[in-house]
Amino acid sequence: AQKVTQAQTEISVVEKEDVTLDCVYETRDTTYYLFWYKQPPSGELVFLIRRNSFDEQNEISGRYSWNFQKSTSSFNFTITASQVVDSAVYFCALSGGYQKVTFGTGTKLQVIP
Amino acid sequence: GAVVSQHPSRVICKSGTSVKIECRSLDFQATTMFWYRQFPKKSLMLMATSNEGSKATYEQGVEKDKFLINHASLTLSTLTVTSAHPEDSSFYICSARDRGFTSGSYNEQFFGPGTRLTVL
Numbered sequence: 001a002q003k004v005t006q007a008q009t010e011i012s013v014v015e016k017e018d019v020t021l022d023c024v025y026e027t028r029d030t031t032y033y034l035f036w037y038k039q040p041p042s043g044e045l046v047f048l049i050r051r052n053s054f055d056e057q058n059e060i061s062g063r064y065s066w067n068f069q070k071s072t073s074s075f076n077f078t079i080t081a082s083q084v085v086d087s088a089v090y091f092c093a094l095s096g097g098y099q100k101v102t103f104g105t106g107t108k109l110q111v112i113p
Numbered sequence: 114g115a116v117v118s119q120h121p122s123r124v125i126c127k128s129g130t131s132v133k134i135e136c137r138s139l140d141f142q143a144t145t146m147f148w149y150r151q152f153p154k155k156s157l158m159l160m161a162t163s164n165e166g167s168k169a170t171y172e173q174g175v176e177k178d179k180f181l182i183n184h185a186s187l188t189l190s191t192l193t194v195t196s197a198h199p200e201d202s203s204f205y206i207c208s209a210r211d212r213g214f215t216s217g218s219y220n221e222q223f224f225g226p227g228t229r230l231t232v233l
Contacts, residue, residue, distance in 0.1 A: 043226070045226075099210065103156045103158075
């Protein structure tokens with residue numbers, strides 16, 4: 001069975017602060033994919049990143065960065081110099097052999113101006 | 114990039130009526146589509162997997178007679194909420210797997226924008 005845990009339910013930061021969203025996963029598959037999605041108040045899911053289980057390189061995209069560590073089954077997401085537009089619910093997700101996507105419970109990020 | 118649309122984006126209906134939600138892959142073929150449901154301030158839960166030309170596979174606890182899924186073509190899957198009741202009010206999101214985009218063993222999935230259903 002697959003499981004994704006996002007222990008942080010809600011986080012509030014002041015604009016320009018850095019913030020890290022935690023994600024821990026469980027799977028028995030040897031090949032799997034990890035994702036982060038952003039869901040703004042409007043509701044649509046915005047794809048941010050996909051990572052396969054064989055690629056542990058960290059990735060940076062503008063103010064966003066991701067830290068994938070298989071040893072701890074974690075795939076954390078950091079926003080540098082947060083902005084009000086970053087306010088949203090962020091979901092970590094996992095897709096294994098059957099390609100069903102299992103979502104975490106989400107972390108609501110509020111960036112205060 | 115691949116685009117998945119959903120129609121309608123919002124629907125309000127009276128209790129007892131049936132509502133149909135469409136999920137379309139606009140620029141790719143999708144042999145498999147997935148339907149998710151999201152309760153307010155909750156995560157997305159997979160309801161069913163829709164395969165083109167065959168019956169959908171429902172997750173445990175999802176009533177197949179309540180949530181009818183039809184995947185009649187490679188670009189369209191429909192979810193019909195039959196005899197809707199207020200407890201069916203939710204945000205429904207579909208995703209479509211692009212059979213033509215394969216990275217390793219993975220077929221890329223793309224999510225629709227969602228449909229908000231309110232049953233009065």
